[in-house]
Amino acid sequence: MDLAQRVIAVIAKTQHLDAAKITVDSSYEELGIDSLDGVNILFALENELDISIPDEAAKQIRGVRHTVEGVEKLLAEKAAGAA
C-alpha cells in the first residue's frame, strides 16, 4: 500500500468514514473533519507510522494531500536520521 492509501485508511478508520469516498484531493472540510478530529488523525498517524508530528505542522493541515506530503517529509527525515 502506498503512503497516500495508508493515510486515507487511517483517516477513514478514525473518522468512521468509507475509505472509498476519500481521495488525496479531499479537504478536511468536505469530509466533515473539524480541528479536534484533525488532531485525532495526527495522533493515529503518529502511531501508525511511528513518527512525531510537531505541533506547528499540525496546525496547518487542511486536507488529505497536505497530510500525505507532511507525513512523507517526516518519514524522509526519519530515514535520513537513521542512515
Add this chain to the structure above:
Amino acid sequence: MAFRRVVVTGLGVISALGPDTAAFRQALQAGRSGIGELEGFSAEGLSVKVAAQVRDYDPARHFDCKRLDLLDRFSQFALVAAREAVTHAGLEVAGDRAGVVLGTGMAGQTTEDETYFGLYAHNQKRFSPFVIPRTMANAASSQVTMEFGITGPGLTVSTACAAATHAAGLAFGMIRSGQVDAALAGGSEAPFCLGSLRGWEGVRVMAPDTCRPFCFDRRGMVLGEGAGVVVLEAEERARARGAPIYAELAGFGMSSDAGHITQPSEDGPARAMQAALRDASLSPEAVGYINAHGTGTNANDLTETRAIRRIFGDHAGRLAVSSTKSMHGHALGASGGLELVATVLALHHGVLPPTANFTRPGEGCDLDYVPNEARRAQVDAALSNSFAFGGLNAVLCLKRWA
C-alpha cells in the same frame, strides 16, 4: 420580588433497575434490587464482589460511532436520561431560557483509568486528543447543552454523593429567581474501573453481600451507576402549555458538617433538612416520606436516623423513610438524581418505594423504613436526602401536585 413556583415535568433514568423510568418505577414498586455479581472485573483479590451495574446496555443503540469517540460512559448515561426527560416533558428546550445543571462525583474516570494504564503499564507515549474532553467533569453537562441546543447557563456540580441533589437545587433556584424558565437537572456516574474499585475498597465501606440500609446486619454500601435527570420548569409556563406535572419542587436546603472528610455528622444533615423545610415554608408534620441517603454504612444510617429524629421529633415515628439505594445501589454523583426521580414517582403515584433486602432494624435505627414491600400511601410532601463524603449536605423538598 415574588418567587416563581417550580415543577417537575419530565423524568429520565438509566440505572441498574433498567434502561428507563418505567423500568425504574416497576422495580421500585416491586421492591426488586438491581444489585448482582460484579461483572467485567477479574482482578485477583478484589473484595468488591457485588454491584448495581447498568446491564444489557449497548452504546451503539444510542449514539453513532463518531459521537461515541467523545463520550465517556458517564456522559452517555447523562444523555440517555436527558433525552428521556425531555421527551417526557414534551418541551422545546433550545435557546437561552433553559439551563443544564448536572452532578458527577468521579466524572470520566473510566477513560482516565484506561489512559493511565497505557502510560504506566505500557509506557505509551502518545494520547488521543479525546482523553481530556471525555474525562473533564463538565463533559456530560456540555454534551447535554449541545444535544438540545440549550444556550442558557450550563454547569457541573461535583459534591460526591450529593452532587445531583445540589445540581437540582441550584437549577431550582435559577428558575425560581427568573434566571431561566426551565432546566435539565440531575446527575450521572460511571465509576466502574479498576482504579476506582480499588480506591473504594480502600475506604472499607463496601458491603460484600448486598446493601441493607438501616439493618442490624448491614455491611456497607454497594456501588451503582447510571443517571437521573429531570426537567424542571416554571410552574406558570408548564401550566400554560398543558405540560404533565409530576410534582412541585418546593424547597432546597444545604449545609456543611465542617467536621471530618469521611465521617458523617448528625448536625449537618439535620440543618440541611431544616433548611429545606424552611425554604418550602413547610412544617415537619407536613412531610410523609423521606427518601433517605441510606447508604447502608454503619455510620450513615445511624446518624441520619438521629438527624431525622432531631428535626421531626414525635412526627419521626409517623413518617415513612426508605433507602432506594438498596435497589439502585449508590451511584455517587448520580444517586441524588435517581432518588429525586424515585421521590417524584412516590408522590405522583402514591406508592412509597421500600428499603429492599431488609432483615431486622439495626441498633438505634428506630424509624419506619418501609421494609421490603412498597406501600400505597398518598403523602403531600417528601424530602430527598443526600449527604456527601466531606460533609456537604443537600436536601430537596417536594410536594405532591394536586
